[in-house]
Amino acid sequence: MDADRVNTHTDARSETIRSATLELAQELGFAKLSIEAVAARAGVGKHTIYRRWPSKGALFLDAVLSSHETILEYPDTGDIVADLREQILAAVELLARPPLDGLFRSLLGEAQQDAAISAALNERFIAPQTQRTIDRLEKARDAGQLSPDLDLELAMxxxxxxIYFQFLITAQPLTHDYIDRxxxxxxxxxxxxx
Amino acid sequence: MDADRVNTHTDARSETIRSATLELAQELGFAKLSIEAVAARAGVGKHTIYRRWPSKGALFLDAVLSSHETILEYPDTGDIVADLREQILAAVELLARPPLDGLFRSLLGEAQQDAAISAALNERFIAPQTQRTIDRLEKARDAGQLSPDLDLELAMxxxxxxIYFQFLITAQPLTHDYIDRxxxxxxxxxxxxx
Known part of the structure; x- marks a missing residue:
């Protein structure tokens, strides 16, 4: 997948297309979402969409992540357990609860069959999130709040x-109690x- | 999904159908696998298959798990770290390396869209594996090899x-080094x- 196609387009037309995508995905589910329907809802031609995103999976990934990215920053109150808890809860509230949970689950399912979606998911979401996690943990380790020999590369x-195991495999609810324990x-x- | 349809059928015809399923899945990939092709390869009618398994996902799940189940028992050498390492390596060798890795990934992708596959996966594979894990860890805890207040329900x-995060999300190789670290x-x- 071209770097250009993974990057966020910030023009107004792209925003309209992303909003239409999220609306329709919530109305129809990921399986029934189509580029045709998004084009009609956004009032643009299909080519306008395909010039920006190579597939419906790439478009949906971009629509979800562009609308919510900032929520997944780590707070820094100086208490690493409280900050991790806060960030995990924010991620779970966003991606593993209605309205997005079924759509995010479908997207992760799609990533198992489509290497471009998997690559875009990692480039847009997992890699930056991993870096944020490492940065926050490094600071906590330096402050003596973590094991001094914690393997930061494994922390993510x-x-x-x-959390993903519970979401994708056992399909059990991600309660506050589960996260605390x-x-x-x-x-x-x-x-x-x- | 009926309990009966999740259970293993042990008759010879079922074994033939399972073998044909694994062969064809490895030749064609999960997406192109069809009940028609399995029926032809196994020399049975489609109805014979549908009477035993409700979908191609259910059939594939059963074919994979029936052929390999015993490999995923925990050894008990008395050294819990060595035994966990051995069991994780066996599971990784079986499910996350060729020839089954792509098929298992597809199956887990399918489980995100099909609640019956997800339920069968949990009933046939995850729940018994969780119980084996708890049993082995409980013994190790009693022998003083684990934290005395380890939350066994979370251990799985x-x-x-x-391991699943690395397999399904980052799609990075599950090396021995990664598992040891x-x-x-x-x-x-x-x-x-x-």
């Missing part, structure tokens, strides 16, 4: 993996007490 | 979540040293 999969268990570690 | 998502980090915990 350790913190996010159980998860953070407690991850901080304490599985190993015996010294 | 803590141990499996990062992951287990070390999970055992040590994220929190500061006391």
């Amino acid at each position: 999969s350790i913190l996010s993996g159980p 998860l953070l407690a268990a991850l901080f304490a570690g599985l190993g015996p007490r010294p | 998502s803590i141990l499996s979540g990062p 992951l287990l070390a980090a999970l055992f040590a915990g994220l929190g500061p040293r006391p």
Whole structure:
């Protein structure tokens, strides 16, 4: 996928197309979403859409992420457990609850069959989120709030993996209680007490 | 999905259908697999297949799991880290490497769109695997090899979540190094040293 096609287009017409995409995705679900329907709703030609996004998956990914990106910044109150909890809750509220949960699940399903969607998801969402996570944890580690030899490269999969597992595999609800217990268990570690 | 349809059929004709399914899935990929093609390869009628499995996803899930289930038992050498490592490696070798990796990824993608596949996956694979994990960890906890207050209900998502995250989301290779570093980090915990 071209870098250009992954980047956010900021012109007004692109915003109109993204809004139409989100509206229609919520009305119809991801499976029934079509570029034709988005074009009609946005009042543009199909070519206008295909010039900006190579597929309906790429368009939907961009529409979701462009409308909400800033919510997923980490707060920095100086308390790393509280800040992680806040950020995980914000991500769960946005992506794993109505109205977007079914659409996000479909998009992640689509990424299993379409390498371009998987690449765009990583480039647009996972990689920057991983960098934010590392930056916030590095600061906390320097402040003595984390294990001094924490493997920062693994932190994203350790913190996010159980959340995605619950969302995509067991399909159980991501309650506040689950997130609190998860953070407690991850901080304490599985190993015996010294 | 009926319990009966999730259960393993052990008659010879069912075995023939499962073998044909795995062969064809590896030749064609999950997207191009069809009940028609399986019926032709197995020398049975389509109805014979539909009487046993409600969809191609259910059939494929059963074919994969029936052929390999025993590999995913935990060894018990008395060393919990070694045994977890062994079991995770066996699961990764089976499901996240050729020839099955692309098919298993497709199946998990399908589970995002089809609640019956998701339910069957949990009933046939995730729930028993979770119980095996809890049983093995409970024994290790009683032997003093784990934190005495480890939250066993979370153990499956803590141990499996990062593996699925790497497999489904970042699509990075699941190397032995990654698994070793992951287990070390999970055992040590994220929190500061006391």
